[in-house]
Amino acid sequence: MSESKQPSYLEYQGKYKGLFGWIFSVDHKRIGLLYMYSIMTFFIVGATLGLLMKLELIAPGKTIMDAQTYNGLFTLHGITMIFLIVIPGIPAILGNFFLPIMIGAKDVAFPRLNLLSWWIYIIGAVIALSSQFMGSGPPDTGWTFYAPYSFKTTTNMLPAVLGAFTLGFSSILTGLNFIVTMHRMRAPGMNWMKMPLFPWTLYGTAWIQLLATPIVGITLLMVVAERTLHVGFFDPALGGDPVLYQHLFWIYSHPAVYVMILPAMGVISEILPTFARKTIFGYKAIVASTLAIAFVGYFVWGHHMFTAGMSGTAQFAFSFLTFLVAIPSAIKVFNWISTLYKGSIHLAVPFYWAASFIFVFMIGGLSGLVLGALSTNVHVHDTAFVVAHFHFIVFGGVGFAFMAGIHYWFPKIYGRMYDESWALTGWVVFFLGFLALYSPMFYLGMKGMPRRYFDYLPEYHGPNIFSSLGAVVMIFGLALIIINLIRSARKGEKATANPWNGTTLEWTIESPPILENFEEIPTVTEPPYHYK
Amino acid sequence: MSQNEKHHIVKYRTYIFVLLGLLTLTGISVAVTGLNLGPFAVTVALVLAGIKSTLVLLFFMHLKFDQPVYGIMVLFVLAVFVVVMIITFLDYSFR
């Protein structure tokens, strides 16, 4: 590595100093970290809410809170986790930081728009969270704002709904920015089939952000119009249809699941070849499956509504389409496993996270088929089974992939290495806690324990104790991980430019990168993941 | 980024014709509301709106003069929209 004349992006001194040098920075790397610090702050709030819910459920009856508080808590937990954390999540943090570097660009196509997206995100978050502190009490509808609850409840619906509406713009603008960046700013020689897989998944994601988010925006405005002006969209008394709300909401919110999970899959596709020292198996199949998931994902939303009174024809169609999505997802899993086959596997913390991602993602995905099948769905819908399923997919998927990604790219981001034994202990504790927390919910759901209740029948007590203790273990593991990363970002050992022997462009530049990433824009000749 | 992209200059006359076309179509869609077409009122309104947005996309937003890839993107988005509508009506028409 040549001695750099330019300061790193962390030391660079622009027009503003200190905090202002961050919150007004248009550098994609600083914006990525701004997102990370804001999202991690919200995540600690959301995780605490989750822990409180699990403590309430450690015994039947009222344990630490009453029913209304519990309703407010799971609503806020959902709003925070979905709208503030996992939807922006990996694209806004790792995507912002690494997309331009991995395609050999100096920045995203519209750096100022990128900063504006972060500001809109913060404003949306403030509006959404203000619902907690105003007159009529925290919203209690769940994060889905289902009609008729959302126009009947007396709690502060408007700020929560308008906050989610505002957050949508941040997502749309990030998606637009990424699409233009990938079309216009790839380094010379990097044609589409030489682009690494993480950018590819961000590309699929960006199209979903751009096309699907406006639908939920309009839907939320319809709720506002219904509550304030009494326009009849969803309220039967005003001539509306409550099921229409569910259609419109899930036309966005199912694709939003792919906004969460596609970039996670991209991170895994980066990590596995690096630690297997082997080219990814079936690059083209993975690209095709990414686009297929993004595309088919638009047409499966009705699987959230099987018991809501849809026509039988629609139920059949949605169930069939849902099963179709399983195919490209499975293609990815098989390709990852085949990448490891006869690889020279280097066991390190990012690899453990990536491998455990595949494990929890498989459980989440296969339990999704149980829910996608009409007959079994009727039995387990709205039970703890559903909660277990989507926590395995969303938290197991996005959470584990983010952890894998942050432990993979940490030395690049901060130019320092974390303590590997702490990181490994954190992973073991977190993983065991995670399994203990969510696995019993599959069983509880099959036995009929409904979700979103602060109380349950005594026969469900045993598995609930197990699950709540799992939550405590998992939070302990999380604390180990976060403490280690924060400490290492400041005091860790200096990292080299390419500690994992990676082959994509981010490993060819310095750790931490300089302001414009590359001294000179590289010319790409080899496909990614080229190990000889 | 390719350097040799030409910027097409559109004559003012073209824009004025498009504008007149849009105004005429707006007039027609207002007039049609008086005809009482029953269930077809919505269809007619949507068809007219569709023609108008096509004109705007092609001329004012330059789709006609850009590389074909942008046209393909727009058509793709429309196709997604059409499929979403069809699937939604699998529910409403068979209830």
Ligand SMILES: [Cu+2]
């Ligand atoms: Cu779904």
